[in-house]
Amino acid sequence: xSKRSDMTKTHNWSGQKLVSTDHLLxxxxxxxxxxxxxxxxxxxxKRCTVDASVSYPITPQSEAAHLIGELWAEGYVGTYFRGxxxxxxxxxxxxxxxxxxxxxxxxxxxxTLRAMENFAMWSGTRAPMQLVLMARGINSPLTIxxxxxxxxxxxxxxxxxxxAENVQELFDMSIAAFTVSEKPDVHVPIVTVVDGFFVSHxxxxxMLPEDDIALHPYDPYAAPLPPIDSEMxxxxxxxxxxxxxxxxxxxxxxxxxxxxxxxxxxxxxxYAEHYLKGLVHTSGSEDAEIAFIACGTAANQAKEAQRExxxxxxxxxxxxxxxxxxxxEKELLAALEGVKHAFVPExxxxxxxSNEVKHTLYGKCDTEIVCGPRVAGGxxxxxxxxxxxxxxxxxxxKGA
Amino acid sequence: xxxxxxxxxxxFRDIMPQEIIDLEEKATWAQNQxxxxxxxxxxxxxxxxxxxxxxxxxPEAMALRYVLSSLPxxxxxxxxNSTGCTSLMFPHIALxxxxxxxxxxxxxxSGIKRVLEWRFPDTVKDVVVLAGDGATVDIGLDxxxxxxxxxxKITTLCFDNEVYANTGGQESGATxxxxxxxxxxxxxxxxxxxxxELATTSGCxxxxxxxxxxxxxxxxxxxxAILIAREIGPTFINIYTPCILEIGLSANEGLxxxxxxxxxxxxxxxxxxxxxxxxxxxxxxxxxx
Amino acid sequence: xxxESIKVRLPGLGGQGxxxxxxxxxxxxxxxxxYAVSNPFFGAEKRMAPSESYVRIGTVPIYDRGEVIYxxxxxxxxxxVITMGKSYTMPxxxxxxxxxxxxxNSDTDLLSETDKKILDNxxxxxxxxxxxxxxxxxxxxxxxxxxxxxxxxxxxxxxVSKPAIEEGIKDRFLKxxxxxxxxxxxxxVIEKKFKKKQELIQKNLDTAxxxxxxxxxxxxxxxxxxxxxxxxx
Numbered sequence: 005x006s007k008r009s010d011m012t013k014t015h016n017w018s019g020q021k022l023v024s025t026d027h028l029l030x031x032x033x034x035x036x037x038x039x040x041x042x043x044x045x046x047x048x049x050k051r052c053t054v055d056a057s058v059s060y061p062i063t064p065q066s067e068a069a070h071l072i073g074e075l076w077a078e079g080y081v082g083t084y085f086r087g088x089x090x091x092x093x094x095x096x097x098x099x100x101x102x103x104x105x106x107x108x109x110x111x112x113x114x115x116t117l118r119a120m121e122n123f124a125m126w127s128g129t130r131a132p133m134q135l136v137l138m139a140r141g142i143n144s145p146l147t148i149x150x151x152x153x154x155x156x157x158x159x160x161x162x163x164x165x166x167x168a169e170n171v172q173e174l175f176d177m178s179i180a181a182f183t184v185s186e187k188p189d190v191h192v193p194i195v196t197v198v199d200g201f202f203v204s205h206x207x208x209x210x211m212l213p214e215d216d217i218a219l220h221p222y223d224p225y226a227a228p229l230p231p232i233d234s235e236m237x238x239x240x241x242x243x244x245x246x247x248x249x250x251x252x253x254x255x256x257x258x259x260x261x262x263x264x265x266x267x268x269x270x271x272x273x274x275y276a277e278h279y280l281k282g283l284v285h286t287s288g289s290e291d292a293e294i295a296f297i298a299c300g301t302a303a304n305q306a307k308e309a310q311r312e313x314x315x316x317x318x319x320x321x322x323x324x325x326x327x328x329x330x331x332x333e334k335e336l337l338a339a340l341e342g343v344k345h346a347f348v349p350e351x352x353x354x355x356x357x358s359n360e361v362k363h364t365l366y367g368k369c370d371t372e373i374v375c376g377p378r379v380a381g382g383x384x385x386x387x388x389x390x391x392x393x394x395x396x397x398x399x400x401x402k403g404a
Numbered sequence: 405x406x407x408x409x410x411x412x413x414x415x416f417r418d419i420m421p422q423e424i425i426d427l428e429e430k431a432t433w434a435q436n437q438x439x440x441x442x443x444x445x446x447x448x449x450x451x452x453x454x455x456x457x458x459x460x461x462x463p464e465a466m467a468l469r470y471v472l473s474s475l476p477x478x479x480x481x482x483x484x485n486s487t488g489c490t491s492l493m494f495p496h497i498a499l500x501x502x503x504x505x506x507x508x509x510x511x512x513x514s515g516i517k518r519v520l521e522w523r524f525p526d527t528v529k530d531v532v533v534l535a536g537d538g539a540t541v542d543i544g545l546d547x548x549x550x551x552x553x554x555x556x557k558i559t560t561l562c563f564d565n566e567v568y569a570n571t572g573g574q575e576s577g578a579t580x581x582x583x584x585x586x587x588x589x590x591x592x593x594x595x596x597x598x599x600x601e602l603a604t605t606s607g608c609x610x611x612x613x614x615x616x617x618x619x620x621x622x623x624x625x626x627x628x629a630i631l632i633a634r635e636i637g638p639t640f641i642n643i644y645t646p647c648i649l650e651i652g653l654s655a656n657e658g659l660x661x662x663x664x665x666x667x668x669x670x671x672x673x674x675x676x677x678x679x680x681x682x683x684x685x686x687x688x689x690x691x692x693x
Numbered sequence: 694x695x696x697e698s699i700k701v702r703l704p705g706l707g708g709q710g711x712x713x714x715x716x717x718x719x720x721x722x723x724x725x726x727x728y729a730v731s732n733p734f735f736g737a738e739k740r741m742a743p744s745e746s747y748v749r750i751g752t753v754p755i756y757d758r759g760e761v762i763y764x765x766x767x768x769x770x771x772x773x774v775i776t777m778g779k780s781y782t783m784p785x786x787x788x789x790x791x792x793x794x795x796x797x798n799s800d801t802d803l804l805s806e807t808d809k810k811i812l813d814n815x816x817x818x819x820x821x822x823x824x825x826x827x828x829x830x831x832x833x834x835x836x837x838x839x840x841x842x843x844x845x846x847x848x849x850x851x852x853v854s855k856p857a858i859e860e861g862i863k864d865r866f867l868k869x870x871x872x873x874x875x876x877x878x879x880x881x882v883i884e885k886k887f888k889k890k891q892e893l894i895q896k897n898l899d900t901a902x903x904x905x906x907x908x909x910x911x912x913x914x915x916x917x918x919x920x921x922x923x924x925x926x
Contacts, residue, residue, distance in 0.1 A: 085518070085554065103516040233529070457739065
């Protein structure tokens with residue numbers, strides 16, 4: 005276990021050289037490794053000068069959570085423990101972040117729902133904790149397989165939501181997430197979503213920088229609200245049940261605070277653009293009239309379908325959304341120029357992404373949005389299923 | 405944090421109301437930081453709790469005054485409270501307080517305490533939980549007991565009025581068997597949960613059950629609990645602070661009710677672990693008690 | 694120009710029975726043949742802290758809900774609402790409509806010159822009277838202050854009869870009533886005061902009735918025009 009006082013101006017408490025986020029993400033030389041999403045999260049946290057983490061087991065994030073524990077035993081993470089259940093864990097995380105720690109935690113599916121009451125509180129507290137969400141199906145009935153319905157529940161909690169497609173993206177995004185959420189004009193919690201099993205337990209090639217460098221530590225005194233550490237006079241934002249002063253003061257405060265949280269999420273755009281190199285990544289044929297709008301594993305599957313369709317003479321493009329909150333409206337509209345049909349493949353029953361796409365694009369775009377294909381309950385989505393949907397549109401005028 | 409941190413921003417000093425300037429220039433509680441503060445400071449140290457928005461004669465408000473006057477280091481104390489009547493007192497005090505949801509107060513306190521130990525290993529920072537019986541015994545039982553299992557170095561104070569008062573008077577786990585309250589129209593069917601015993605078996609090194617009838621007794625218990633939590637492990641105090649509104653008493657009848665209960669449901673209970681006992685003896689020698 | 698519906702705001706202090714008054718008022722209006730809705734403010738209850746309730750009465754269905762932000766009538770149950778600002782609106786008459794009415798329970802004039810000018814410009818009439826003292830004289834307890842205020846409201850309105858008010862009072866005190874903790878405590882305190890419930894009802898009625906007559910006479914004297922049209926029978 006380390007001591008925070010071992011940190012110097014140039015090196016953190018585990019002796020890693022402090023570097024800028026740009027250096028860690030874009031400049032430092034990288035070597036190839038082969039590992040799972042869970043393992044790569046350990047690598048990311050290792051290079052992030054993390055003060056605190058709290059964990060609890062639930063499939064499929066248990067590994068990532070216990071690997072962060074190893075980092076604590078090895079001296080990289082300042083303080084770590086196992087909480088009693090996800091609701092407790094998220095409250096403990098809130099305490100850590102409020103007291104000025106760079107804090108990370110993980111959960112999945114039923115765990116997310118169990119913790120739910122905490123998330124709107126996190127945003128309202130304006131603390132920059134990171135939640136790595138390894139999506140898995142929600143009961144009932146029970147499924148431990150990948151299904152990202154839980155993201156729907158988080159959409160209006162006031163947190164930023166980013167979506168990583170694969171092991172490489174999970175590494176880079178979870179590092180960038182700390183930096184962007186800690187910007188003083190942002191300073192709201194961030195959720196880095198990644199699909200359970202498809203990424204957490206899948207081994208693939210990933211490029212990593214050396215582990216003797218790490219991010220500069222979090223400075224809680226650059227925050228827009230004072231940390232709860234008795235080193236500064238207290239802020240009133242948590243303590244005042246405004247309703248006791250006057251209902252009208254309470255309404256006005258609550259409403260304006262809620263707006264401010266959402267404005268903060270909007271203010272993250274330029275930073276997210278910089279560190280993610282764009283809120284939307286497009287691949288495939290530039291001038292395609294058929295597109296796929298997707299995030300996470302659905303984008304992977306769409307890329308497979310795009311490649312096969314191309315061989316069949318059907319030009320398509322994949323528009324991968326990297327952030328869900330803030331929603332990349334401008335970028336999506338630009339990518340849909342000239343697109344006649346856009347498919348939104350998803351891993352959940354309700355189609356939350358196609359709902360987001362439709363209500364954002366309403367009145368602004370002529371593209372026909374096809375809400376599918378969709379699978380749920382943890383099913384895999386083979387490219388063949390996507391191709392079949394596309395061919396129904398392509399062949400529609402040509403008969404069966 | 406030193407008293408120096410509680411200073412008005414010089415840019416704004418000329419537009420500050422006189423009472424705020426007085427707070428800084430004439431803060432009485434700051435003057436005697438070097439000697440032991442206690443109940444005797446109450447009449448003069450108004451800044452810690454100048455006024456409160458609870459009912460006239462509320463025993464919780466009385467008890468809070470005793471608690472605040474007995475904090476060994478108020479300028480380095482963080483109070484984590486919970487929804488309920490207790491949370492209504494906090495906008496009026498000058499300390500760092502955190503209000504977070506309902507029942508999760510010990511979880512939040514655990515996170516805060518651990519990070520403060522990580523960030524300031526050489527400074528004493530006390531984390532004190534102050535919540536009602538509903539928050540501690542019902543909705544928060546899991547998180548309260550688990551913080552004790554984990555041996556978190558925090559002090560937990562339960563203002564036990566044996567009812568959910570702020571929501572209009574519903575039965576709580578701490579209600580006595582047979583008592584009629586909302587949601588128990590024919591009387592509570594099971595016994596009052598002995599939270600002070602649960603605290604002992606769950607790992608608290610100091611657990612007390614008492615009423616707030618005697619200011620000095622409350623102050624002594626709070627001070628002992630906080631000192632033990634600094635070095636040894638979790639501590640718990642259950643304090644009877646009846647809701648005069650819900651049990652039909654008038655503003656000046658709260659004290660009498662507490663005195664009655666000293667002999668009944670709140671007959672004195674005190675558990676001190678051997679480690680804590682030895683530590684308290686040391687504190688006495690050093691003049692901390 | 695009597696309106697088809699009016700809104701009443703009743704700011705008081707916890708423990709005075711402002712909420713009870715609102716419910717009785719609505720029940721009485723309903724008995725009289727009006728559409729009526731009553732509700733308390735949504736907040737925690739505490740003795741002597743601000744406590745507000747609202748009544749809406751009309752000859753047309755009432756859809757409006759929540760707090761009354763633009764009242765026709767404001768009834769201040771305690772001087773501290775004004776002197777200590779124990780009110781959810783500042784000033785206490787914020788939002789009051791033209792040709793409206795303000796009733797203040799106080800033994801002294803609490804309005805500033807500015808207040809009077811503003812209310813005058815709106816043609817809002819103000820009745821300041823020590824209704825607490827009145828209640829003590831009529832019923833022997835200050836807990837009947839809200840009954841006096843109720844009587845005053847209907848005396849000024851002129852279109853809800855005393856039998857309807859009696860119905861409202863009986864409904865509240867004779868039937869099983871879902872009350873909050875604080876209200877239930879005060880109910881039992883009042884019950885202990887009167888040997889029989891009937892005596893309680895009668896004293897309340899008498900107090901309301903006396904205040905009704907007093908205010909009706911006052912309204913005539915100051916030229917307060919009928920503000921709400923009579924119910925359609």
